[in-house]
Amino acid sequence: MSLIVVMNCNTSAAMTSRMGIQAQSHARPGTQILALNPTWGPDSAEGYYDSFITAAAVLDRLHSVPAETAAVVMAGFGEHGREGAREMLDVPVVDVTEAAATFALFLGPQFGVVTTLSRARAQIRDSLRVAGLWERCASVEAADVGVLELELEPDAAFDSMCAAGQRAVDRGAEVLVLGCAGMTGLDAALSDKLGVPVVDSVTAAVAQAESLIALGLNTSRSLSYAHPRTKRRDGWPITSQENHS
Amino acid sequence: MSLIVVMNCNTSAAMTSRMGIQAQSHARPGTQILALNPTWGPDSAEGYYDSFITAAAVLDRLHSVPAETAAVVMAGFGEHGREGAREMLDVPVVDVTEAAATFALFLGPQFGVVTTLSRARAQIRDSLRVAGLWERCASVEAADVGVLELELEPDAAFDSMCAAGQRAVDRGAEVLVLGCAGMTGLDAALSDKLGVPVVDSVTAAVAQAESLIALGLNTSRSLSYAHPRTKRRDGWPITSQENHS
Amino acid sequence: MSLIVVMNCNTSAAMTSRMGIQAQSHARPGTQILALNPTWGPDSAEGYYDSFITAAAVLDRLHSVPAETAAVVMAGFGEHGREGAREMLDVPVVDVTEAAATFALFLGPQFGVVTTLSRARAQIRDSLRVAGLWERCASVEAADVGVLELELEPDAAFDSMCAAGQRAVDRGAEVLVLGCAGMTGLDAALSDKLGVPVVDSVTAAVAQAESLIALGLNTSRSLSYAHPRTKRRDGWPITSQENHS
């Protein structure tokens, strides 16, 4: 039995719960999903300011994951923090942005991203560019729907997502990626509507984490992701200072 | 039970067999591996000429895979043909080059490739560039060992692979990728020697295929990988013309 | 007198003949054109599957070109195989894709490609990217006309090509390239219609081959395009096994 922590980046318990259910339902038999969220920070990450807060809140929360954790999924599409988690944790870390993009590469020559707000498009592009996964992205399109509206007005949100997905297809995408962890579970419906494969970033990331665990692959410690140096970090971690190593 | 065909690109039965054993030993419980090779073509693919022959020989052989095949792994590192197989087959196709590179992305900021012959370096770079996976490749280094020598002189070959891997590390790689499907199984030893994670391209590709099957993701048919048009193809397929659709 | 083989990638004898006539009519006085096609494979190459079949069929056919051949033109736009032919043959090999693009560079800051089917656009982009000639390509536009329809319905096909060419111009192209060897001969009419220079890929490639012959320039043998290694290649070449070196 492998325990995979799905780490939502925002504090919305409802979204965390939904991610956990979705992840568990698509996981391998031997996988146990534990969905968590930070104890502080924004209830949705919409823009750089939120994203840098959630990055720290997520790292803070990751100081107290169960000892038997086998891998961590960073469940915030285009959000910051993945490299920090890789340094900090002894187990593999899979970012949903990277997993969704790499899965899409196997399915078509170019992929598109359907995200929530237009303001997130530059940030997603940055995230893919740093990951070295930008070249085959045809377009990042926004449904212009807030993260929390996905749950409040699901029908209107879905229609907007379809329109955004179609724009990405018109610009060359042959595969789509759900560009918000909160969209998890909408992949099949969007695929039916638009006639192209749609990758759910959360379930893709869990599958990637399972693969890394199965093959015994872990983060390189040779240089950039070596464990953090021991030093004075006043007031850190925020919520669980007793766990501070 | 899912049947995954591991398609060696060359006609070396010994190598095919070794790939099959290695793949099966790292596969999920529910996965059945069937390792195949073409019925004609070179017994090792070393350069563009061989690679284009094997691409056709592999497509030819793929016309007669079992009906219950759930995914196909293209087991020739840096070799041609993957996009053709995607068009032709109804199931997902995972190229070992792409799988190894994407797995490496989760483990360090830059990866290196350890391959056999120097003459293959440009071809591997081409393959990664077309796949959109070149940007984070620090270097492709050759052990200057022929594909078949890997089996004939394993100790000398391994020493040369270590030296090549070290050169890649010196040029910025923090993760290595075994850049020849025939190197399958040498990942752990190389990792122990060099102190960085090493990705075995064949087992990574099988894991990726398992993930795509588990998530129900298949090749996009919307444009570039639509099924081949019906037309006259004289004398094709070569070895199994009765199966020609 | 220099003999240049124009190697059509498909088995359509009519198209081969037309290419030969077109090439001869634009060649230098001292050039003798011999237009050939493979003895097996698809009668038009439309997509990756066809392209990998034709790559092998072309290499197979190239085993029996006349001994006095001075250069070979690979006459399939965006098709595979060029690097393999470079390894195999003792004479220069000019791919029509590369020749058309390089000629276009001298005529305007950005060029566009007018091709047949939309499904070929990604493949053409791949071919140009691998060739290092993608950066100044403004767009690849498809007339949505099958390769063989070019001959069957020439007027409708030409109108569609004009529309595609205009789209490329609207996206920044100041020069166009005929993105299908089967379009050979339509350059002047398209140029008249759209007011920009149009490069015929077949005649450009022949001119480039003539230049390489005249200057005594031949493929580098120092590494990637060294002659193929001697080895067992069962059942290869397909049609002329007696010529197998």
Add this chain to the structure above:
Amino acid sequence: MSLIVVMNCNTSAAMTSRMGIQAQSHARPGTQILALNPTWGPDSAEGYYDSFITAAAVLDRLHSVPAETAAVVMAGFGEHGREGAREMLDVPVVDVTEAAATFALFLGPQFGVVTTLSRARAQIRDSLRVAGLWERCASVEAADVGVLELELEPDAAFDSMCAAGQRAVDRGAEVLVLGCAGMTGLDAALSDKLGVPVVDSVTAAVAQAESLIALGLNTSRSLSYAHPRTKRRDGWPITSQENHS
């Protein structure tokens, strides 16, 4: 009189003080420098983990800058957070990484970065790549000196910096950039030693901030850097919740 806040990313008061003095001594007559540091977090930022903590700590601290602040300098080379500060603040934000690189562009065709630890090289490359300033960077070289050792063992540190700078020059740099805000003030000595211009990132950023103030240029609010959305952010800001807007 314009007040520019120089925001050190770590909690080292000594380094903050030194930055402030250096910045004030090179500022225009009408500029008042206020050097600040976060109230929590690591006393040096060395790697991604530290960097994501400092990004949040810096944003937290920026909630209580003086109302008359005219611009903010983010004084952590290669560190995270700049785009978040741009969203949050009403005044221009200048990152020392971006300022140093843009100043270097005016002085030579390629620049090099001299930083502290090798583990920071990938992070700096990421930062420059996201900023669109990577292309003319010849190399990022590390002195292999910890941030705080710069002060403890200045002579040895300086020698290591010279060696790193020389390596960058050998790789094509014609200008150098001090790749750690803690190196501020060492530019003249390094330039004398190596014979190339050396840009101090802190004083360059202050000068850039002065320019933006003088020209009345401020962050675009049209999309990506629009002010953060009003929402629930539990427990945030950390140290000054009464200032929470």
Add this chain to the structure above:
Amino acid sequence: MSLIVVMNCNTSAAMTSRMGIQAQSHARPGTQILALNPTWGPDSAEGYYDSFITAAAVLDRLHSVPAETAAVVMAGFGEHGREGAREMLDVPVVDVTEAAATFALFLGPQFGVVTTLSRARAQIRDSLRVAGLWERCASVEAADVGVLELELEPDAAFDSMCAAGQRAVDRGAEVLVLGCAGMTGLDAALSDKLGVPVVDSVTAAVAQAESLIALGLNTSRSLSYAHPRTKRRDGWPITSQENHS
């Protein structure tokens, strides 16, 4: 008191005068602006032919700037010559193209350029690409207004500039740059109209020159911008051969 020469690239005295007034009005208290233009060449630079003439005419004119000159601003957007001036002069040289682009980087993730004629778009792209500042340029849009018409029909020209700016915004620009030195002074009005920051290239370049002067930064002499070699240059400089070194 620092003397900064603002070097218009064309011979239009009216434009030179306007640039000088605009530059002086935005300069620091201690800066003295001297606006100059070449003594020969086109009265507006519109295309490559004009640009190469003006490059030489500007270098020619720069042979007789006052000895106390502290920096030179090359005031021709997208025009040639900047690297030559860097070699030739003992003081820093700031190109308005580079200054405008670097200033824009601090204000939004992507910028757009509003220029005069469509024919200049490729040249501006070239200039930014060589400068390493192309990656974050969303679009170069032309108002289709001649350089001298800016003064003759200011209202119509401004309307066309607004339309061009809006197209750049629609393509992702969040900041605009005035892509013609003759547009100097129109930044505020365009910004008011379109709701995004607008960078005036001439005043940005003067501010950048002031910064380089203040920090004592000068052109690297280590290699590419070393002073010109002493040699025979017949008939050069054109207008002031007595100054020929």
Add this chain to the structure above:
Amino acid sequence: MSLIVVMNCNTSAAMTSRMGIQAQSHARPGTQILALNPTWGPDSAEGYYDSFITAAAVLDRLHSVPAETAAVVMAGFGEHGREGAREMLDVPVVDVTEAAATFALFLGPQFGVVTTLSRARAQIRDSLRVAGLWERCASVEAADVGVLELELEPDAAFDSMCAAGQRAVDRGAEVLVLGCAGMTGLDAALSDKLGVPVVDSVTAAVAQAESLIALGLNTSRSLSYAHPRTKRRDGWPITSQENHS
């Protein structure tokens, strides 16, 4: 009979003569070479300053080429002016830099450039980058020999060129390009010495010009290379004002 003007960029009559002889000896039977040089400017172009002077001097000289000129070769490797000549002239313009690089692309996966002075390396890189021909350039290596020393000390110069070429090969070049028009004629000797094909830029450019003439291809007039606008250009052309159109 086609007249091709080979336009040396410097005023060295000896070099011009040598280029003319070399070009004529490799030209087609029907080609008449006329080698010209500017009437003013440096006797060798070594750096940006010289290059911008020669660009104008070349354009000036091109105002009085014979009316029957069929094409112009710009014979200065990495030098400026080619796009201006394209605007100005009614006939095709071939830059030796572009011709050498495109010829090299047909011969190996990566090429290297052997040039004279190290100071020219950045300028050559710029020229190839603008031309869209940089991606497959492995290295630009300098022999550290002045342009005129090529003729004065041919043996020492050749030895230095061999060493530079070997460095390029060590960095991945499989083909070399002579990166100075003054090196014309040394290709065969260098190729014999290093075992890789070597492209002479002048003869390649003449061959390219012949191809463009033969195919009736000419510069696009649709936008960027439209003929220069009619306008006041005081004092221009310099040496032949009576020819001013």
